[in-house]
Each structure stands twice: as structure tokens, then as C-alpha cells.
Amino acid sequence: MTELERRAAIFAALADQTRLRIVDLLTLGDLSSSEIGTALDLRSNLIAHHLGVLESAQIISRARSEFDRRRSYIGLRPEIFDTLAPPSVAPPRRVLFVCTANSARSQLAETIWRDVSPVDVASAGTRPAATVNPQAIAAAARHGLAIDQSRPPRHIDEVRAEGDLVITVCDDAHEILLTRDDLPRDDLHWSVRDPARAGTPAAFDDAFETLGLRIRALSSRLIAA
Template sequence: MTVEQRARVHAALADPHRLRIVDALFASDLSPAELGDRLGLASNLLAHHLRTLETAGVLTRHRSSGDRRRTYLTLAASALTDLTPVDSGLDRGAVTRVVFVCTANTARSQLAASLWTLASPVPATSAGTHPADRIAPGALDVARRHGMPLEQARPRSLDQLDQPVTDTDYLVTVCDHAHEELALDRTRPADAHWSVPDPVAADTPAAFDVAYDDLAGRVAHLSPRLIPGLEPAS
């Protein structure tokens, strides 16, 4: 990054509202509506700050693969290599486990749970809102190519987990469909959302590599910030 690019990033962050936006996006992708509700910002003021951050390359946005109407904002971590957020929203303290959720539980959530197991002492598992019959061959292939086993043999639903999801778990949606579905379920919305494009839709090795790299980077980002809590009740 050149001195001029660094100056643009620092200038973009020189506002309390924009720093709060960065902090909110540190652990979770959010739609503008979700971000506005969380920060209590009017839509016109939020739009102004988002444009400033996008122009500086601090965040990106893309269309939801769920309802196709909303967009999700993603923090460009590479633009903030030397900056540490004051409040990333990770105020949960110790957690029992991390639960990764996508729709079919055939690729992204499976890969995320396996990556997490290699990176953190906090237990991890995965589930789907509408599980398919088997893990996607592309997910098995990318895991093999990276020397990473997929522990779970078969997709399953949240209701089929060995232990029910509780408030001591940290729930991460890695699929826009799952995030939007769980957002309607006020009993247990996700703690964080990672808007990762579905590699099964393209079904190419390159698509699975992109998803793997995206998930690996996010796991590396989050894993040092969650610590093990009590073991789940048997």
C-alpha cells in the first residue's frame, strides 16, 4: 500500500461513526439495514459514511445470494493491517463451541468447522437449515488438497446436533440464505455472519478454492478472539 493509499484510509477512518462501522464489521458481514439498526444511524447519514469507506477501499459490498435484494458489507481486512478495532462486537467472553451454519451443510459450514478445529481449542461443529444427503464432492476435494480432513460424515440440521444450540454457543452463518432464515427466528439469530459465495453453485475447483481461502482467512481472524468456556451439559 502506497503512502497516498494509506492516507486515504486514515482520512476515511477519521470520524467516530465510520470507526464504529469498521468495528461492527470486524467480526460479521452486515446488510446496511442491519448496520443502521445496530449503530442507530439514519439511512442518509449511513449511506454517506459507507460511500466514504468504500471509496477508500475499507469495505466492499455484494448482492445477497439469498433474497437477491439486499446487499452485504464486508470489511477489507487487508486495508486495516496495522489497525486494531476498539470494539469488534466480540463481547461474549468464553463460549462452549462455535456452530457454523449454511443451508445444505455440504460445503461452507463443513469446511469452516474443520478449519476452526485446526485453529482453536474451542470445539466446533456444523449444521444446515435444510441439510442435503451428502457432502459436496468439491468440498471433499478441496479439503484433501489442503491436507484437511472433514470430520463430519453426513450433513445434518441444527436439531440433529449432539447438543442443542444454547446462548453459550457462538453461532456463525456462512450462507446468506441461512443468515436471512435465522434472522427471522428471533429465538436464536446468528452471532456473526460470513457472506461467503456458494462454491457448489459453480461446482469448479476454483470456486471451492475461493471459498476455502475466504473461510480460512475469517477463521484465522476470529479464532484468537474466542476462548473456551464450560463443557456442554451431557
């Protein structure tokens, strides 16, 4: 497929209001098909149809949840952003990144956000670890940033405040917040692979790069707003 054919396929697939609404949702975070149906009040057969069209046009990709293997998350393929013009988002009082242990992904996200955005930021976990993962600290250092090692990981209940934009950066935390009535819901979910599972510098660098791309995309939209 040529680049012109690729662009034409994207525009053809997006020539539908429902599919445009789905894409607008996915510009902010990854969602399961059931979450898309709830957000847009669509029946499951319609969701399957529209997601099939978007997938055939290579606009979206699917990733199996690391926590619940029966669930998949749908996300936009990063290369299609050049052809999309999503709406701006009103800046929040603060961004709060959440993962399970608050030891790697949310710590990296907080550090990257602080480097690129004037909007205040914090991080927390649903089951905080005792310390920050040393490999997360090393990954940040390799990219010229520093994680605050003097502050231990914290629980979301200790950190969350009114007006926070809560972004989960792991599937476990997102799905726990979906099902636990005693914890706040997240506003956005980014399905980022857990670098601690592989435990290699490359895995942590990959997580850093993935978070950096997401953060720069979102922060630019907040600044524009």
C-alpha cells in the same frame, strides 16, 4: 494512489466515531446497511453518508446477496486489516458454523476451525442435505484436512446449544434465520460464495481460502482475549 496516500485516506476516513463503530462491527462479519443501522441506531441517510466515505477510502466493499438480489452486504477489504486494531472478543463455549445444506461451506469451516483453534466447533444447516458434498471433502483433502464423512449433515435445531457462537457462512441461511421465529438467530454472518453453484475444484478452493482467512482472523482475536 501511493501506499502513503492510501494509508492517509484510511486514517482520514476513520477519524469519526460513527465510522469507527461501523468498522468495528464489520471486523466480525458482513452486514447489510439496514443491519448496521439497527445495530448503531442510525438513520438511513447517515448510514449512506458514512458508508460512502468508507467506500471512497477503499475500506469497504459491497457484494450482492445470492439469496435476495435486492440486498447487498458490506464487508471490510482484507488488505486494510494491517491498519486496524479491532477489540478482542471473549472466547465462546463453542463455535457453530451454519449454511443451508451443511454439505460444503459449514463443513469446510468446521474442519478449518478445528485445525487452527482450541475452541470447540460444530456445523449444521437450515435445510440439511443427505450427504456431504464430495467436492468439499476433496477440497479439504487438498489442503491436508479431513471432513468426517461418517456423520451426515444435521439441522441447526439438532446441534445448537447454549453458549454457542453461531456463524452463518451463506446468505441464504443468514436471511432465513433473520426471518424465521422458529429458528435461532445467528451471532455473526460471513457472506461466502456458494462453491456448489460453479461446481469446480477452483470454486471450492476459493471458498476454503476465504473461510481460512476469516477463521484465522477471528480465532486469533479469541485467543488474545
